[in-house]
Amino acid sequence: DDDLLIEAGIKRARGLSSCLPADADNVFVVLSARVLNPDLKIIARSNSLESVHKLRIAGADQIMNPYHITGRRMAAELVTPAIVEFLDVVMQRGELELRIEEIIVGAGSRLDGRSLGQCHVRSDTGVNVLAVRHPDKSIDTNLDPDFILYARDSLICLGTPAQLSALGKIAATP
Secondary structure (H helix, E strand, O other), X not given: OXXXXXXXXXXXXXXXXXXXXXXXXXXXXXXXXXXXXXXXXXEEEOOOHHHHHHHHHXXXXXXXXXXXXXXXXXXXXXXXXXXXXXXXXXXXXXXXXXXEEEEEOOOOOOOOOXXXXXXXXXXXXXXXXXXXXXXXXXXXXXXXXXXXXXXXXXXXXXXXXXXXXXXXXXXXXX
């Protein structure tokens, strides 16, 4: 119902997650939301592979199938149990709370136009930069000290909340 979406603030929203149990209902919500707010980030649930294409046409940016995600998780538990345990225990319940976050390089910041080696990210903040996602959506994962960072690059980082906050301030401050 468009009126309910408007009442909920769809026109000023930055994101919407449509996770109704029926794929047809999710297609309809995505279509309505996209018309009401063309700039909205929309994530939708899909129970069947056949609905993925329809959700894309309706305007979903990301589509998640809970059965597919669960299957991949179960396979990972069988193949790489140590990694799954690390992600579950250390990142969520351990004393050292680690997070993976995205930090955007600001124009004119201390990181803009400089190499990872010149920025001293790890030694100054304790943060590990795992990957860099560029504005064109390409991703670099082989980051040597000579790798150059540019404004609007998204740094995919691993660290504690305090470490990530420190890097966030460096990345945003001209």
